[in-house]
Amino acid sequence: MRPSEQTLVAYIRDNSARLAAACTACGECYRACPMVARTPALADATPAAVMAGIRDILNDAQGTPEAIAFAGACVRSGVCTEACPEKLDAAFLMRLASLRVKGALGDPPRVTTKHDPRWSARVKAFARLTMTEQERTEWL
Amino acid sequence: MALNPDTSVTFWYGCNMARHGEIVRLVTQILSAVGVEAAPAGGPAYCCGSPQEANARIAAGMAARTVEKFNEAGRAKVVTWCPSCHMNMDDLMAPVTEAAFETQHITQLLAARANTLHPLLVNPVPARVLLHAHHGFNGRVPVNTDVPNLLAMIPGLTMLDHPLRVPAHMCSAIAPKPGELARAHLETLDAMQETGADTLATVFHSCHRDAVSLERARPIRVANWIHLLADAMGLPYTDEYKVWRNADDPRAAIGEDRIVASGDVAFAQLVEPELRRPPIISNGIP
Numbered sequence: 001m002r003p004s005e006q007t008l009v010a011y012i013r014d015n016s017a018r019l020a021a022a023c024t025a026c027g028e029c030y031r032a033c034p035m036v037a038r039t040p041a042l043a044d045a046t047p048a049a050v051m052a053g054i055r056d057i058l059n060d061a062q063g064t065p066e067a068i069a070f071a072g073a074c075v076r077s078g079v080c081t082e083a084c085p086e087k088l089d090a091a092f093l094m095r096l097a098s099l100r101v102k103g104a105l106g107d108p109p110r111v112t113t114k115h116d117p118r119w120s121a122r123v124k125a126f127a128r129l130t131m132t133e134q135e136r137t138e139w140l
Numbered sequence: 141m142a143l144n145p146d147t148s149v150t151f152w153y154g155c156n157m158a159r160h161g162e163i164v165r166l167v168t169q170i171l172s173a174v175g176v177e178a179a180p181a182g183g184p185a186y187c188c189g190s191p192q193e194a195n196a197r198i199a200a201g202m203a204a205r206t207v208e209k210f211n212e213a214g215r216a217k218v219v220t221w222c223p224s225c226h227m228n229m230d231d232l233m234a235p236v237t238e239a240a241f242e243t244q245h246i247t248q249l250l251a252a253r254a255n256t257l258h259p260l261l262v263n264p265v266p267a268r269v270l271l272h273a274h275h276g277f278n279g280r281v282p283v284n285t286d287v288p289n290l291l292a293m294i295p296g297l298t299m300l301d302h303p304l305r306v307p308a309h310m311c312s313a314i315a316p317k318p319g320e321l322a323r324a325h326l327e328t329l330d331a332m333q334e335t336g337a338d339t340l341a342t343v344f345h346s347c348h349r350d351a352v353s354l355e356r357a358r359p360i361r362v363a364n365w366i367h368l369l370a371d372a373m374g375l376p377y378t379d380e381y382k383v384w385r386n387a388d389d390p391r392a393a394i395g396e397d398r399i400v401a402s403g404d405v406a407f408a409q410l411v412e413p414e415l416r417r418p419p420i421i422s423n424g425i426p
Contacts (some may be wrong), residue, residue, distance in 0.1 A: 004410075006198075006392070007200060007236070008189075008197075008199065008200035008203065008232060008236050009197065009200070010197045011232070011236050012196060012224060012232075013233060018382075027253060030196075030202065033308055034275060035317075036196045036308040038307075038317070038320065041235075071300050074312040075276070075307050075308035075309070075314050076227070076276045076277075076308055076309045076313055077274075077276045077308055077309070077311070078275060078276045078277065078278070078279040078280070079275050081279055082279065086208070091276075092231055093281070094292035095163070095231065099193060099194075101198065102193065103194050103197070104192040104193060104196040105196055106196075109194065113194050113316075114192065114315075114316040115191075116274075116389075118410060119155070119191045120184040120191075121406065121410055122410040122411070122414075123155045123156060123158045123183055123184055124183065125402065125403065125406040125407060125410040125411050126156070126158045126159045126407075126410075126411060127158035127161070127183060128371075128402035128406070129160040129161075129380075129398065129399075129402045129403075129407075129411065130158060130159060130160065130161030130162070130380060131158070131164075131392065133162065135164075135165075135180075135198055138180070139153075139164065139178075139180040139181060139182060139183070140158075140182065140183035140184075140185060
């Protein structure tokens with residue numbers, strides 16, 4: 001099946017499995033992450049154990065509380081990719097884990113996420129102030 | 141006939157850039173000045189799916205629609221602004237819905253045309269500038285190098301170095317984490333003091349909308365990098381969001397006629413609370 005024929009859900013599942021299989025859970029990405037020291041739930045966590053939990057999340061398992069906290073803490077700093085000795089796109093791996101703990105694939109969310117239910121209306125309200133009618137017609 | 145991707149592009153400015161219409165306008169003017177005609181596209185109709193990322197099915201529908209609209213527009217290049225949009229296009233959108241265009245970030249395009257841009261930067265901008273740099277996105281697009289290199293071409297402007305890199309790809313990602321945005325702002329102010337900077341150059345819109353209130357804490361200027369290029373090119377603009385955000389009374393700063401014309405109820409419910417939100421830090425006090 002060509003990627004363009006896949007749904008996003010299938011694409012996330014396929015790439016989750018691919019990256020989980022390639023990841024050795026060595027924990028170098030975890031050690032490099034600037035959010036670890038800023039996340040109280042990770043205070044007593046060990047890098048290899050957390051990353052083993054991340055692999056579980058990517059493989060459709062629940063994941064440990066520490067792994068869920070780490071996935072939920074991801075803010076896309078991207079330093080994990082530079083740190084990965086396997087040269088994996090660790091930032092993408094963590095992005096997928098983050099999407100999954102947020103419930104993107106239909107599971108109950110495992111972390112609290114910020115969602116603005118009036119985002120679209122808010123964007124349009126600002127546009128009515130900052131753009132001319134013609135600009136809104138052509139640009140939005 | 142296919143449009144030449146070197147001279148005719150879509151400028152995908154994202155959604156929350158609607159707060160900064162002047163930046164969209166200035167980018168199109170700057171691109172035109174370096175020989176690229178840009179058709180801006182953004183807002184909810186061109187969503188990358190990010191606001192609905194907790195539901196992949198909804199996000200997928202929004203993302204597919206956006207890719208299809210860009211395909212239909214017939215321009216072979218989509219120039220991005222927002223790092224979330226850019227990474228979503230690379231990572232989740234184009235791999236799922238076939239894209240008939242290449243993607244390039246605005247910083248990459250202008251860096252590639254630096255030789256054309258340089259002679260247009262004629263007005264001195266006396267400023268000691270620190271870049272508001274993040275860790276994220278720089279591994280994908282070297283914004284932390286390209287933006288300072290572009291700004292350093294401005295006469296009178298001095299770019300300053302500091303190792304501070306705020307986590308995330310832009311401030312909206314750390315904003316929901318308790319205390320993190322305040323910490324980032326305090327560290328940024330400290331870095332400005334250490335380097336003797338008088339101007340903070342933001343790269344992205346979400347950083348800019350939060351950082352502008354730092355002007356209330358210290359005697360500094362907060363400007364987006366596009367504003368600084370515009371200053372040097374003599375392009376007129378007003379950073380209205382900053383004016384409104386830092387006004388004692390945003391309603392008065394905007395004017396009732398304009399508010400009524402834009403929709404008073406929507407303004408009161410959707411815009412005004414954000415503009416009246418207290419600054420993350422104030423008057424230098426943590």
